[in-house]
Amino acid sequence: MSCPKSITRASAKPPQGTCYRVLMWEESALSPETLRGWEQQRRELLGRMRDAGSKGARGLLSRLEKELNGLTVSMLEAPLAQAPRAAFSFARAEALGEALQAHDAVLAYRLGAATAEVLMQMVGEESVADMLERWQAATPGIVWCRQPYVQAMSAAEGAQWQAACRGEEEEADTPEYTPENFHHITVLLKEAVEALQPAEGKVMVDATLGGGGHTEQLLQAGAEVWGIDQDPAARAAAKARLTQYGDRLHVVAGNFRNAVEMLQQRGVEQVDGLLADIGISSPQVDCAERGFSFLHEGPLDMRMNPSSPRSAADIVNTAPESELADILWQYGEERASRAIARRIVQERAKAPITTTTQLADIIAGVLPRKGKQHPATRSFQALRIAVNDELGALEALLESGLSLLKSGGRFAVITFHSLEDRAVKRYFEHVCKPEIDRPEWPAPRPNPAYAARLVYRKPLSPSEAELAANPRSRSAKLRVIEKL
Ligand SMILES: C[S@@+](CC[C@H](N)C(=O)[O-])C[C@H]1O[C@@H](n2cnc3c(N)ncnc32)[C@H](O)[C@@H]1O
Structure with missing residues (x-):
C-alpha cells in the first residue's frame, strides 16, 4: 500500500528558526x-x-x-x-x-x-x-x-510546535492521511459502544483514537469525547473524519499510559466511559514506510509514535544477544528465540540490519517455513511490542483507568493477543473481587482494590459476520467492567 511520504518523519525534526x-x-x-x-x-x-x-x-x-x-x-x-x-x-x-x-x-x-x-x-x-x-x-x-x-524555530513555528504538543492544533507537519486513505475497519464496534452506554451529556475517553471508528459512534450518540493517540497519522485522519462534531471531540497527542495526567491538565477529572482498542491500526501495518510488516520492504522502524526514541532497528542493531532473545521469547513466545538472536548478532556484525525484509530473511534462514504462517510473524510481533512498550503502557492504563471513572462509569478494553488479554483479565478480575482468600489465612479478607463489577463474565468476541467481513478481527476480545 502506498502511504503519505512524511509519515515516519512527521515530527522527527522541528523546522528551522528561533527555538523553544x-x-x-x-x-x-x-x-x-x-x-x-x-x-x-x-x-x-x-x-x-x-x-x-x-x-x-x-x-x-x-x-x-x-x-x-x-x-x-x-x-x-x-x-x-x-x-x-x-x-x-x-x-x-x-x-x-x-x-x-x-x-x-x-x-x-x-x-x-x-x-x-x-x-x-x-x-x-x-x-x-x-x-x-x-x-x-x-x-x-x-x-x-x-x-x-x-x-x-521561528517564534510562530515554536508556538505551533507547542500547540501540537498540547494536542490542540494541527501538527507542525501534519501527515497527509485523510479518511479516504486511512483504511482501518473498527473491531467489535457495536459491542464496545453498547457496553459504554454513550449518551448526551456523558463524557468519554477513547484512549486509542485510531481512525476514529469507535469515537464516531460515541459522538453520534451525543457524548463528548477525548480521543488520545500517539500516532500523528491517526490523529490527522480522525480529525478529518470527525470535523462535523465540532468541539464535542478533543484530540490529544500522547501515550495513554499518561491518560490521567494528560486529562487532568485539560481540566478533566472524571468521565463516564473509557475505551482502549489496544494494538496497531491497519494503516500502520500496511504502510511499508512504518516498518511494521515483513511483507513490505521498508525501514525497520515500528514506532507508533514516530518521535519516540527507539526504533526496531535500534533494538536489533544494539541490544545484547540475551536481551534480544528475551524480547522474542517473552513478547513473541518464539521457541527459537535464542537461535534467532544469535543469528541477528552474527549478521549485524557484518552490516547493520536496516530493513524489514532483511530481518525477515535472516529469521527465515533460521526457521524453515511451516504451514501458512511466515517464520518472522512472532519475532515481528515481539519487536513491535518492545519498541512501543505496549504491555507497559497497558499496565499503566489499567492501573490508573478506574481512577478516571465516575461511579457507574465503564472501562472497556479490546485486545488482540493472549499477553494483552491475560493482563486485562487478571486486573479486571482482581478489582472485581470483594474478598481475597489465601490457603494460609483462616478466613477471606476484604480486597483493598475492590472497586468494580464485571459487566460480562466472559470476554466478547467478533460474530461470524464480523469475522467474515474482517479476518483481522479474529483474535479480538472485549472485556468490560463498571466502577462501583
Ligand atoms: C486498533 S487502533 C484503534 C482503532 C480505533 N478504535 C478505530 O476504530 O478507528 C489502535 C490505535 O491506538 C494507538 N495506540 C496504541 N498504543 C497506544 C498508546 N500506548 N498510547 C496512545 N495511542 C496508542 C495506535 O497508534 C492506533 O492508532
Whole structure:
C-alpha cells in the first residue's frame, strides 16, 4: 500500500528558526565531534536570535541556562524522603515548565547521562525514556528530547510546535492521511459502544483514537469525547473524519499510559466511559514506510509514535544477544528465540540490519517455513511490542483507568493477543473481587482494590459476520467492567 511520504518523519525534526526546546541527552553517548558540533550550533542559534531582533541574546540564554541548572541541582539535592517520588518529579518538571514558559525565547539545556540516570532512579522509572515521557505529559508546552543537536524555530513555528504538543492544533507537519486513505475497519464496534452506554451529556475517553471508528459512534450518540493517540497519522485522519462534531471531540497527542495526567491538565477529572482498542491500526501495518510488516520492504522502524526514541532497528542493531532473545521469547513466545538472536548478532556484525525484509530473511534462514504462517510473524510481533512498550503502557492504563471513572462509569478494553488479554483479565478480575482468600489465612479478607463489577463474565468476541467481513478481527476480545 502506498502511504503519505512524511509519515515516519512527521515530527522527527522541528523546522528551522528561533527555538523553544529543552534538550536532554546522554553525554556519554556523544563523541567529541558531536559535542563540538553542539557548541557550533549553539553559536549559530545565538546568531539567529540576534538577527531576529532579540537584544541581549547571549545574556538571556545564559540566564535561562542558569535558572534551569539551579532547578535541576535542587532536584538532585532535595531529600527524597520529603515527597513521594512521582510527585517530586512532577513538581520539579512543572517548575521547569513554568520557568520556560515565562520566557518566550530560546532555551537549550543539557542534562548529562549520569544525572539522567540518577533522576530516573530517584523517581522510580525504569528507563530515561519513560521518565521523559512522563515529564512530557506533565509539561506539554515543552519538547523534551535526547537529540544531540540544537534546532532552531521561528517564534510562530515554536508556538505551533507547542500547540501540537498540547494536542490542540494541527501538527507542525501534519501527515497527509485523510479518511479516504486511512483504511482501518473498527473491531467489535457495536459491542464496545453498547457496553459504554454513550449518551448526551456523558463524557468519554477513547484512549486509542485510531481512525476514529469507535469515537464516531460515541459522538453520534451525543457524548463528548477525548480521543488520545500517539500516532500523528491517526490523529490527522480522525480529525478529518470527525470535523462535523465540532468541539464535542478533543484530540490529544500522547501515550495513554499518561491518560490521567494528560486529562487532568485539560481540566478533566472524571468521565463516564473509557475505551482502549489496544494494538496497531491497519494503516500502520500496511504502510511499508512504518516498518511494521515483513511483507513490505521498508525501514525497520515500528514506532507508533514516530518521535519516540527507539526504533526496531535500534533494538536489533544494539541490544545484547540475551536481551534480544528475551524480547522474542517473552513478547513473541518464539521457541527459537535464542537461535534467532544469535543469528541477528552474527549478521549485524557484518552490516547493520536496516530493513524489514532483511530481518525477515535472516529469521527465515533460521526457521524453515511451516504451514501458512511466515517464520518472522512472532519475532515481528515481539519487536513491535518492545519498541512501543505496549504491555507497559497497558499496565499503566489499567492501573490508573478506574481512577478516571465516575461511579457507574465503564472501562472497556479490546485486545488482540493472549499477553494483552491475560493482563486485562487478571486486573479486571482482581478489582472485581470483594474478598481475597489465601490457603494460609483462616478466613477471606476484604480486597483493598475492590472497586468494580464485571459487566460480562466472559470476554466478547467478533460474530461470524464480523469475522467474515474482517479476518483481522479474529483474535479480538472485549472485556468490560463498571466502577462501583
Ligand atoms: C486498533 S487502533 C484503534 C482503532 C480505533 N478504535 C478505530 O476504530 O478507528 C489502535 C490505535 O491506538 C494507538 N495506540 C496504541 N498504543 C497506544 C498508546 N500506548 N498510547 C496512545 N495511542 C496508542 C495506535 O497508534 C492506533 O492508532
